[in-house]
Structures are given as structure tokens and as C-alpha cells.
Amino acid sequence: MNTAYSRHKRHIRISTFMLLLLSVLLAACTVPELSATPQSESIPNTITLTILYTDDEHGWMEGWNQGPGAAELLGLWQAQFGYDPADPRFLVLSGGDNWTGPAISTWFKGESMVEVMNAMGYDASAVGNHEFDFGLENMQHTVSLADFPYLAANMRTKPHEQLPANLGIQPYTLIDVNGLRVGIIGLANLRTPQVTNPANVQAFDFTPYVEALQQTVPQVRDAGADVVMVVGHLCNQELRHTALKTQDLDIVLFGGGHCHETLAERAGDAVLITGGPYLATYAWAKLTVNTATGEVLRAEYDVEANRGGATDPKVAEIVARWRAETEATLGEPIGYLAQTLPERSEPILRLITETWLLGYPNADVAITNRGGVRDALRAGPVTIADIISVMPFDNVLIDMTMTGAQIEAFMQAQGKKIFAGGIQQNGDSWVLNPTGEPLRRDAVYHVLVNDYMYAGGGSYQKLAEYDPQGYDTGIDWRQPVIDWILAQKSTPEQPLDEAIRALGK
Numbered sequence: 001m002n003t004a005y006s007r008h009k010r011h012i013r014i015s016t017f018m019l020l021l022l023s024v025l026l027a028a029c030t031v032p033e034l035s036a037t038p039q040s041e042s043i044p045n046t047i048t049l050t051i052l053y054t055d056d057e058h059g060w061m062e063g064w065n066q067g068p069g070a071a072e073l074l075g076l077w078q079a080q081f082g083y084d085p086a087d088p089r090f091l092v093l094s095g096g097d098n099w100t101g102p103a104i105s106t107w108f109k110g111e112s113m114v115e116v117m118n119a120m121g122y123d124a125s126a127v128g129n130h131e132f133d134f135g136l137e138n139m140q141h142t143v144s145l146a147d148f149p150y151l152a153a154n155m156r157t158k159p160h161e162q163l164p165a166n167l168g169i170q171p172y173t174l175i176d177v178n179g180l181r182v183g184i185i186g187l188a189n190l191r192t193p194q195v196t197n198p199a200n201v202q203a204f205d206f207t208p209y210v211e212a213l214q215q216t217v218p219q220v221r222d223a224g225a226d227v228v229m230v231v232g233h234l235c236n237q238e239l240r241h242t243a244l245k246t247q248d249l250d251i252v253l254f255g256g257g258h259c260h261e262t263l264a265e266r267a268g269d270a271v272l273i274t275g276g277p278y279l280a281t282y283a284w285a286k287l288t289v290n291t292a293t294g295e296v297l298r299a300e301y302d303v304e305a306n307r308g309g310a311t312d313p314k315v316a317e318i319v320a321r322w323r324a325e326t327e328a329t330l331g332e333p334i335g336y337l338a339q340t341l342p343e344r345s346e347p348i349l350r351l352i353t354e355t356w357l358l359g360y361p362n363a364d365v366a367i368t369n370r371g372g373v374r375d376a377l378r379a380g381p382v383t384i385a386d387i388i389s390v391m392p393f394d395n396v397l398i399d400m401t402m403t404g405a406q407i408e409a410f411m412q413a414q415g416k417k418i419f420a421g422g423i424q425q426n427g428d429s430w431v432l433n434p435t436g437e438p439l440r441r442d443a444v445y446h447v448l449v450n451d452y453m454y455a456g457g458g459s460y461q462k463l464a465e466y467d468p469q470g471y472d473t474g475i476d477w478r479q480p481v482i483d484w485i486l487a488q489k490s491t492p493e494q495p496l497d498e499a500i501r502a503l504g505k
């Protein structure tokens with residue numbers, strides 16, 4: 001998808017002949033394969049900016065599905081683009097959701113991932129909904145550890161509509177690239193309160209994207225920006241819409257995220273890129289900018305797999321240190337149990353599904369498969385290693401919608417193979433646990449399921465058929481269980497048993 005184009009001020013009329021000549025010249029100098037040599041400024045009075053873009057990293061520094069991770073991605077960038085973090089012409093940007101994911105990131109509330117991103121030379125990240133997952137105090141701390149800013153121009157503190165500066169979040173940043181000032185504006189997702197624990201974001205308003213850009217772009221230009229870019233935790237559809245509605249603002253590049261998609265295309269004059277989740281892929285763009293006018297004279301952009309890069313030793317060392325730290329925490333007791341919860345028993349299934357709902361209160365119902373539960377939880381000290389024995393699969397939680405009638409039909413068809421939290425059977429019908437209200441057949445409910453069931457793993461009916469737009473929360477399915485057990489602060493004298501019995505009651 002390597003593409004080249006030329007962009008001109010709209011008031012200059014270009015003759016057909018000039019256009020033809022230009023396209024011939026451009027076609028002649030379009031390089032189909034990227035060279036491994038550092039970029040050169042072949043056109044006088046221009047700077048070529050190379051944007052390296054990831055989003056929804058979700059802490060996968062070790063690589064998704066045993067694939068290449070952060071150290072290999074850095075090695076790939078060095079080989080493919082001649083990337084050097086000290087060269088200001090490279091801008092490494094993220095679309096947000098950096099932290100929540102596997103234990104190596106989640107157990108350290110994102111601190112490990114920020115250290116990796118610092119070493120990779122990130123210049124800015126949008127604020128993803130999952131940046132709020134560990135609470136505001138932690139967010140402020142983790143943001144303060146980053147060598148790069150977290151950006152959201154559409155986030156305000158209630159009730160006085162102040163910028164959330166005390167969290168360390170800023171609306172934009174300015175980067176000096178050999179005299180060319182690049183303004184980067186961030187956008188948080190409007191649906192943030194629906195896709196993180198709402199308690200963590202109740203103090204904030206998230207304002208519409210187009211309005212936020214109409215307000216912020218002039219401020220960034222007043223502050224001296226020659227070129228303006230946006231990093232947004234926005235799905236491709238929202239990103240396209242926002243780009244088309246703000247064409248008059250001359251934003252040269254929009255980066256997206258959140259929906260785990262990839263994208264490399266144009267909307268009007270702007271380049272749109274989304275890198276895809278888990279560092280398995282990334283997007284890049286090369287923009288040749290006229291240093292006098294800030295015009296983009298040429299753009300190339302694409303999405304590529306994180307494949308074939310040599311391991312960067314510095315990042316590999318950081319990842320190995322956090323891996324050792326993760327292993328060291330596995331054997332530490334997180335709670336105490338007086339009586340064993342047998343494998344696949346109702347108490348163990350209730351512990352799993354009801355703690356999902358406590359950890360992700362936007363959902364009404366939680367359904368899991370008994371087959372995913374592979375051990376008893378034994379009496380005595382409970383460790384994270386014990387939870388991993390009970391739930392050995394690396395599943396994540398999907399937030400999907402189903403009608404009451406669909407939930408009933410699914411529960412009926414799957415019978416004892418599955419277990420639901422948030423609802424219980426009352427004769428022939430189902431009632432919602434907290435209120436005792438019957439499940440309404442035509443009402444739409446948010447249902448948490450593991451990604452294995454969602455995709456129709458095993459012999460389960462594919463839940464994705466009910467809702468193909470299910471939201472991948474990126475949350476490890478064990479994490480809410482671990483968080484809840486820790487929060488009980490149980491002891492041998494005051495074990496967990498009573499609190500587990502009370503779950504969902």
C-alpha cells in the first residue's frame with residue numbers, strides 16, 4: 001500500500017500539464033521497498049518525518065502468542081527505517097491502552113510497560129480507556145514515570161471543565177524537529193466511561209472530538225506549531241469521520257486505536273493510520289514537509305507485521321527483569337481459604353463470574369465455561385500460581401450485548417457446560433441478582449464472556465453471532481478474581497469462605 005501524493009495550498013491553481021509532470025516525477029522517485037539507510041532530505045528546504053505508530057499494546061512486551069515483542073519491534077525499526085531515538089525526525093506515537101493485559105504489565109499497574117516504552121523512545125501517547133483501570137492515583141504515578149506525555153484534549157474535570165493537569169494529562173505537546181515545530185494533540189475515546197470501571201472516570205467529562213480539535217488546533221498553532229497531528233483512542237470509523245469534519249484545520253496525520261484494527265489510508269489531505277493491537281503489527285508514515293510553510297509535499301504510509309527484527313538487547317534486558325519480577329510474585333499468598341473449593345463447583349464458578357462483574361461493573365451478566373476451570377482451589381494460603389492452576393488459559397474478557405431472550409436460549413442450550421453470574425434461575429425463568437427483577441426478553445444486556453467462548457471455541461455456539469461487535473476489554477480473565485481476593489485482606493483467622501458465599505447474593 002505504499003502511496004505517494006503531493007499536497008498543495010488550495011489557492012494555487014495547478015495546470016493539468018504540471019500535474020502530469022509532477023505525477024511522472026513522483027512515480028519515478030517512489031521507492032517500493034524501504035531502504036535500511038537513514039532517511040535523507042532529498043528535496044531542499046524539507047524535513048522528512050518518520051512516524052512509527054502502535055496502539056492497544058496492552059502490555060504485550062513479550063510478544064503476542066509467543067511472537068516477536070517490544071525488543072524485536074525496536075530492532076525491526078532500526079533495520080527498516082534506521083530508527084534512532086536521538087534523531088528528532090522520528091516520532092514514535094501510541095494510540096493508547098498501553099498497560100492492561102498480561103501479568104507482566106497488569107500486576108505492576110503499567111509501570112513495566114512504561115519503562116519499555118521509554119526505552120523504545122516513544123514521544124507521545126493518547127489516553128486510552130484502560131489507562132484508568134488501576135485508579136487515578138496509580139494513573140498519575142505511572143504517567144509521571146513516562147518520558148513522554150499522555151494526551152487528551154477532550155477530557156475535562158467536572159464541574160468546572162478544567163484540564164486534568166493534576167493527573168499529568170495534557171491536551172497537546174510540541175516537538176521541535178530541527179526547527180520544525182510539530183504539534184501533537186491527543187483525543188480520549190468518548191465512550192471511556194462505558195469501557196473502564198466508571199468509578200475511575202466519574203470526575204471527568206469526555207467532549208466530542210471535532211469540537212475539541214476546533215478549540216485546540218488554534219491554540220497549538222498559537223503556541224508555534226508548523227505542523228499538527230492527532231493521536232486518538234478512536235476506532236477507524238470515528239477517526240475517518242473526525243478527519244473529514246476537520247479538513248479546514250489542516251491536520252496532516254491522524255492515528256487511531258481502541259477497536260484493535262489496522263488502517264493506512266487518506267481522508268482528504270490527511271493520512272490516517274492505526275497500528276493494530278499487542279505490538280503484533282505497527283503502522284508507519286513518512287511525511288516530507290516544507291519547512292517554510294509546513295505543507296506536506298509527499299506522504300507514504302502502511303501497516304506492517306512485527307516480524308524479522310533483531311532483538312534489541314537493552315529492551316530485552318528490561319523485559320527479562322520484569323519477567324523475573326512476575327515469577328517472584330507467583331508464590332506470594334494473596335488470601336486464605338478454610339475449605340477447598342472443588343474443581344468446576346458452583347462456589348468456584350461464582351467466584352470467577354461475580355468478581356468479573358465487580359471488576360467491570362458496566363456488565364450485567366457474566367458467563368464462563370466449566371471446561372475452562374482446571375483445578376480445585378485448595379484450603380490454606382491462596383497464591384497467584386493457584387489461580388493460574390484453576391484458570392490456566394490466557395483468556396481475556398469480551399464485553400458483548402445480548403437480549404434477555406438470547407441469554408435464556410443460550411443458557412438453555414448449553415446447560416451444565418456453562419455458568420452465569422449476575423443472574424440466577426427461578427423456576428423456568430431467570431432473575432437479575434442485584435434486584436431480583438426478571439430478565440426481560442426484549443431488553444439488551446451487557447454480557448462478559450471469555451474470548452474462547454466468544455469465538456465459538458470447543459463445542460460452544462459462537463457467541464459472536466449474537467454480537468459481532470463485542471468489545472475486547474484486554475482484561476485477563478483471572479485479574480478480577482485476583483484483585484477481589486487481594487481486596488478482602490483475608491487471614492487464616494478471617495478466611496475468604498464467607499465472602500465467597502456472599503458473592504452475587
Ligand SMILES: [Zn+2]
Nearest residue numbers: 097128129258
Ligand atoms: Zn480502548
